[in-house]
Amino acid sequence: MNEYSFISLGPAKMTRNGMLKAIFLALLCIQAISASGLTYYSRNNGGSWGTAATWSTDGVLQCAGAAAASAPGAADDVVICTGFTVIWNSAATTSINNLTILTGGVLTISVNGINIQLNSLQMDGTVNGNGSGDLRMGLTAGKTLSGTGFFSNTAGNCQLRLLSNVTVLAGTDLKWNNNNVLNLNGFTLTNNGKIQILNPASISNRASTFINAANAYLVYTRQASFPNTVVLNASASGNTVEYGAGGATTRTMASAAGSGNYFNLLFSGSAPQQMGTTTTNIAGNITINSGATVSANTGTRNINVKGNWVDNLGGSFLPQTSTVTFNATAANQTISSPAGGETFYDLTINNTNTNGTVTANGGIQITNARTLRITAGILDMQSNTLTQISGSGNFTATGGELRMAKLGVTLPELTGTYNITGGTITFNGTGAQTIRSLNVAPANYNNITLSGVGTKTLAGNIAVRGDWTNTGSTLAGAFTVSFTGTGTQTITNTAGENFNSVTVNTAGPLTFASTTDVTISNTLTMTTGSINLNGQTLQLGNGAGATLTRAAGICYGGVFKRYFPVAAISSTVAPLYGLFPVGSNINYRPVEINSTVNPTGAGYVSVTHNDFNTAPDVSYTDNEGAAIVRVTDM
Secondary structure (H helix, E strand, C coil): CCCCCCCCCCCCCCCHHHHHHHHHHHHHHHHHHHHHCCEEEECCCCEECCCHHHEECCCCCHHHCCCCCCCCCCCCEEEECCCCEEEECCCCCEECCCEEECCCCEEEECCCCCEEEECCEEECCEEEECCCCEEEECCCCCEEEECCCEECCCCCCCEEEECCCEEECCCCEEEECCCCEEECCCCEEEECCEEEECCCCEECCCCEEEEECCCCEEEECCCCCCCCCEEEEECCCCCEEEEECCCCCCEECCCCCCCCEECEEEEECCCEEECCCCCEEECCCEEECCCCEEECCCCCCEEEECCCEECCCCCEEECCCCEEEECCCCCCEEEECCCCCEEECEEEEECCCCCCEEEECCCEEEECCCEEEEEECEEECCCCCEEEECCCCEEEEEEEEEEECCCCCEECCCCCCEEEEEEEEEECCCCCEEECCCCECCECECEEEECCCCEEEECCCEEECCCEEECCCEEECCCEEEECCCCCEEEECCCCEEEEEEEEECCCCEEECCCCCEEEEEEEEEEECCEECCCCEEEECCCCCCEEEECCCCEECCEEEEEECCCCCCCCCCCCCCEECEECCCCECCEECCCCCCCCCCEEEEEECCCCCCCCEEECECCCCCECCCCCCC
16 A cells, blocks of 8 residues: 655645645645555565565565565566565466566566566566466566576466567576577667576577677577577677577578677587578687587578687588688688688688688588688688698688698698689798699799798709898799799898709799899799899809800899819800800990810809899909900990
8 A cells, every 4th residue: 555644834724726726736746646656565475466465565675574465566666586486377468567587587488478567677586386377577668688597487378478579688697498499589689798598598589689889798509590580799809699409400600681790609508500691790609619520501601700719619500501700800811620620611811811821720621612702801720731622622812821830741732723812821830841833823822931940952944023032931842933023022041042953934024032143053044034133143053063054034133153163164055154144225335255175174254233224244354363344245
């Protein structure tokens, strides 16, 4: 019963009309207070919802107060207190304002087909029983769901049904199990906390929307696919969706149009699980926990990952015919693989972050003769295996970089088709590494980098269309490096680079970087294109004679140094010991040295070219003490 107080105004005399006005105002006040409703507290453990003695409206004593005059009504708030159970066995639908079930409080549903309608729900306790009655919340718009409790009805399909759009508050951790249902009922639930749908509980299969807001968490472990009529929007920053279940039937994650965008995506449980039928975009991390088996959906599916790939916990990924793309724009990424390596069908590295790196913390396998593709960013394999199963893996690069530090094998390890039109291949092991022979476009190298101590050995001839950089390795192998680019190519090694044989067949100049001298011990073949010595020295021959084969091309802007063995010298007869092809494309000014008899000793001759339009300087004194003098300007 409501209690009201009136303030005495003293002995002042009041007219009849004044008295009527005062009574009218008092009645309005009473009506307003009554309309705002009371708060009902459970006071009788095991009491029935519709029994007045189950409740107290004492705001001070609360659950220990005297019995209420009636059961809760449509304007009233209800609190089921800690340690109290209230049994809902009413034969008619009941409406209240807000419902709070405190920790240790229990609402037991023992009727079927009857519901309690309410606005906001705070549930830190439990809803249980064996009836299929519903809690229907959101009578008016803008209401909230919160708490850390359990919907644990043991019988038929007890539902929490939305009557309007509802917001789950931060700090919430609500669980549905048994056959209980979270029925979105065509509305939108915005989750700012944690919602757990634990097998065999479910989300109703009706066109609705579930929004996992920033830092929210959704767990779905039902032994059935996520309902394909519910749009799951889980793209907000920091939120996580976890799919996990047991059993043998394959479950498919959210596939409704508009679904497929996740921040963090996690798989757990032992049941086989399948990604959705739409493109899956993961703005954060994908994690496959121990025992989980995850497959891409059948058909051509795209899985785009901006965070990390975590599958080193004992799980398994089956790629089907999917393309997995690592496409971060502002962060580095990692691929953590199971023992034996993670298997991909098509794998693309497209990390556009500045120096963005995708680091492999385990092996990578390309299956079914498919392709590793690098368009941007760095794939750093470290010392891990990059190989193939069920056919030869292919490699395509239009940009980015592939780094490999593995020793004892030929790198890259893929044995299929290579198509390299851009990017860099880096061999950065700290011991001996072997460089795969790629010599015919597009199966060639673009930029190539050697780093780390140890010897890098050519397995065969290679062609390079970009730059050559060596920061501390020794190059070995009796093969040819061909420079075949369409623009300027640069050789960089501050310690000096040593090649066995070099072919220059480039549209732009092959340029020596500052402080980079180059030694060719066997053969220099000049097919077309110039060599810009850039103030450095090109040495042909190293303690033994070396062959020069020239169809076109010149050297300029530095020193051309040749070793002369004890043999006849000719500038026109192979191996062209006597030719120094210096000058410019406009003014080809070679130096030619010829001898009619074998020299009595071996040594070096250096020709310095300073300017396109002047005769080159010759620094040489023969054994007779007479300087060689240029006799013709060609």
